[in-house]
Amino acid sequence: MRRLPNGGRGCDVTTADGRTSGAAGGHDHHHGAHHHTHHDHGSGCDPSVVTPPDPKALLSGRGITFARGGRTILDGIDIDVRPGEIVTLIGPNGAGKTTLVRTLLGLETPDQGTVMRRPGLVVGYVPQRFERDAAVPLSVARFLTLGKPVVRTTVAAVLDEVGAAHVIDRQLVKLSGGELQRVVLARALVRDPDVLVLDEPARGVDHLGEAELYALIGRLRDRRGLGVLLVSHDLHVVMAQSDRVLCINRHVCCHGVPETVAQHPEYMRLFGTAARAFAIYQHHHDHEHALTGEPLPSSSAHADTNR
Amino acid sequence: MTDPFILRALLASVGVAIVVAPLGCLVVWRRMSYFGATIAHGGLLGVALGLALDIDLTLGVVLVALALGGLMLGLGRQRAVPADSLLGILSHAALAGGIVAAAQLSGQRLDLIGYLFGDVLAVGTSDLVWLGAGGIVVLGVVGWLWRTLVAVAVHEELAMAEGLPVRIAEAALVLLLALTVAIAMKIVGVLLIVAFLVMPAAAARPFAGTPEAMVGLAAVIGALSSAAGLGVSIGIDVPAGPAIVLVMSAVSAASIVWQSLRRD
Numbered sequence: 001m002r003r004l005p006n007g008g009r010g011c012d013v014t015t016a017d018g019r020t021s022g023a024a025g026g027h028d029h030h031h032g033a034h035h036h037t038h039h040d041h042g043s044g045c046d047p048s049v050v051t052p053p054d055p056k057a058l059l060s061g062r063g064i065t066f067a068r069g070g071r072t073i074l075d076g077i078d079i080d081v082r083p084g085e086i087v088t089l090i091g092p093n094g095a096g097k098t099t100l101v102r103t104l105l106g107l108e109t110p111d112q113g114t115v116m117r118r119p120g121l122v123v124g125y126v127p128q129r130f131e132r133d134a135a136v137p138l139s140v141a142r143f144l145t146l147g148k149p150v151v152r153t154t155v156a157a158v159l160d161e162v163g164a165a166h167v168i169d170r171q172l173v174k175l176s177g178g179e180l181q182r183v184v185l186a187r188a189l190v191r192d193p194d195v196l197v198l199d200e201p202a203r204g205v206d207h208l209g210e211a212e213l214y215a216l217i218g219r220l221r222d223r224r225g226l227g228v229l230l231v232s233h234d235l236h237v238v239m240a241q242s243d244r245v246l247c248i249n250r251h252v253c254c255h256g257v258p259e260t261v262a263q264h265p266e267y268m269r270l271f272g273t274a275a276r277a278f279a280i281y282q283h284h285h286d287h288e289h290a291l292t293g294e295p296l297p298s299s300s301a302h303a304d305t306n307r
Numbered sequence: 308m309t310d311p312f313i314l315r316a317l318l319a320s321v322g323v324a325i326v327v328a329p330l331g332c333l334v335v336w337r338r339m340s341y342f343g344a345t346i347a348h349g350g351l352l353g354v355a356l357g358l359a360l361d362i363d364l365t366l367g368v369v370l371v372a373l374a375l376g377g378l379m380l381g382l383g384r385q386r387a388v389p390a391d392s393l394l395g396i397l398s399h400a401a402l403a404g405g406i407v408a409a410a411q412l413s414g415q416r417l418d419l420i421g422y423l424f425g426d427v428l429a430v431g432t433s434d435l436v437w438l439g440a441g442g443i444v445v446l447g448v449v450g451w452l453w454r455t456l457v458a459v460a461v462h463e464e465l466a467m468a469e470g471l472p473v474r475i476a477e478a479a480l481v482l483l484l485a486l487t488v489a490i491a492m493k494i495v496g497v498l499l500i501v502a503f504l505v506m507p508a509a510a511a512r513p514f515a516g517t518p519e520a521m522v523g524l525a526a527v528i529g530a531l532s533s534a535a536g537l538g539v540s541i542g543i544d545v546p547a548g549p550a551i552v553l554v555m556s557a558v559s560a561a562s563i564v565w566q567s568l569r570r571d
Contacts, residue, residue: 105468125468135336136461137515146458147469171516191469 054080058121058195058227061104063113066096073099075251076113079229081195086221086228088242088258092270095249097231098128101199104229121195124188128199128231130180138172140164140183144190158190159183161223162216178209182216189220195227196220202232214241312428313541319430319438320537320551323491323503324529326442329449329522330487331504331529333480335512336460340505341391342379345398346481347488349375350497351405351422358412365437365489372485375401380481402497425496425548427537434493441490445483452476457518495548503529506555513566532558 054060057080066074073096081087089097102108104115105125117123144155159165164182167175175183181201188196198217202210218241221228230242245261247253253266261267334343349371357367375397382393409419421429449456455476458466467473491500507529508521515521536551 107464107467123468125465127462127464127468130462130465133336133461135338135512136457137512137517137521138461139516142517143461146454146461147466147471149454187465197468 054082056082057116058083058118059104059123059229060116061100061110061113062116064100064103064110064115065112066099066103066108066110072250074103074110074248077248077252079104079246079252081227081229083194083227084221084225085243086218086230086241088245089229089231089248090233090245090261091248091253093233097233097248098199100248101197101229101231105197118194122191122193124191124193124196126184126188126196126198126201130184132173132175132180134173140167140170140172140175143172143183144187147187148191150190155186155190158186161189161220162186181209181213185213185216189224193226195229197229199231200233201230217241312430313537315430315432315435316427316537316547317534319435319494320427320533320547321530322435322438322442323494324507324533325526326438326445327487327491327504328507328526328529329453330445330480330483331506331508331525332511332518332522333449333456333460334484334501334504335508336457336518340501341394341398343484343504344501345379345394345401346372346375346484347492347497347500348398348402349405350488350492350500351409352401353405353489354422354492355405355408355412358409368489368492369485371401372488373482376481376485380477405497421496422492423496423498424546425492425494425499427494427547427551428540430494438490438494441486445486445490448479448483452479456480460518495551499548499552502552502555506552506559507532510555510559510562513562513569528558529555 059081061077061079064074064077064079065072077096077100079087079089079100089100091097099108103110105123106115140159141152141155144150144158156165156168159168159182162182162185164179164186167179167183172180172183185198185201188198196217201217202213217228217230220226242258244255245258246255247261247264247267247270249270253270254261254264256264334340350368353368353371354364355367356362356371357364360367379394379397383390385393388396406419409422418426452472452475455466455471455473456479458469458471459473459476463473487504488497488500491503495503507525510528511521511524515524532554533551536554537547539545539554540547540550
């Protein structure tokens, strides 16, 4: 990728409440703060900094702190997922990505901090590992209706949306890895969720399948106006689809639009050579996001780097 | 074959096989057979408790089974001992404790072998009433929570994230296992209850395409095996419970062999 100009855009780090600043000069005060820790960003580690929750957010975490066996896994993490927005969570192994996701889903209770969901929020969840159990005889159609009973036409439509219409009557255990991936995604979608949470959905899928999967997630966001929270350890394919990236290693190391995070010293330090080899797979945004009501900050960045 | 005690034995064993079919499938799906065995082994302790407190023996069995189930759910979160070792400890402690307590309390009065292996030919009308009433409760609760129970068996975390009442379903499953042990104990005995749960379900698996088909097939296999086993028992004068379990294991073995041959 072309190096970004070293101006304001290179420091377009979001404020602690996750608001991505698009306004000129709105990021100037972050300039030169790169070598500081997250405390200086006000990311919530300092308990005296109280960040008001984003009113537009579907799902928010404030000051999420989580410890197990005397080891701090998460330390004061702030996160917001808003409608029509893809937020990608990256970080090295053991950074606490899955724990954060599980906490936001209510599967774990944080030691400190709060999780806020918009009332009546419907969450679609694609867990990190889906192990099929041959003990239970189950067709794909039946699997999709386990969480919420829906009619067969809905099941068929959702399977079609994820490109797995042909497996509707197949037994779950007979699916290939790629088909299973899509079917698990379909189970999340059949609930007509407001927010989709995917924990390393491309694990165990080859690179082509991975690129396809991320493109599909992007299309789903566009079509349904979903908020998406995506966990990934893969820096190569995922970031271009993201509106915001949150790089965590127990605490929030840096966050912002993908290009910004890729240039961030904390990110460079965490990922080392992998970060240097980083290349954003670009695509054009040829649409507006009516739900957010504002142009995505990443659109201009994309236009900038995309020849 | 028209003796009333034979008719009662037939009703009881076929009834148990039908009542335990959905629970048996759940036990197979969730790999809980050792959990089920532990609850069953508590049955004898329950009889001793019933004798000691001079309450209905079935009630004593239900109470002890519930306590054991609750203990196992509570200890399930600890990391000091692997889960199956914990079950191994609890299961045999309950069995040994039950045998000692029963012997201590009742001297020679208690038919220990009958409780361990069941005595289906000695089933009385009150046992059938317990089976009928308990069976309706068990099947009713299973039916009410069925979707959640299946969802949890397929993927617990997904079910929880989707807001299904996972904890309620989990507690209900323990309660239902306790009730099942109580009503089936007199008929099949504490040592063989798990066979009634697991064997027909395992035999049904290769022939089922849906969870419900597996339950239905398990009920049919269990009922037919019970009738056949009872016939064998009367024909060659061997204990009925073990005879039924032998028929069930033959059917399971045939099903497993058939399945592995079909795969190749």
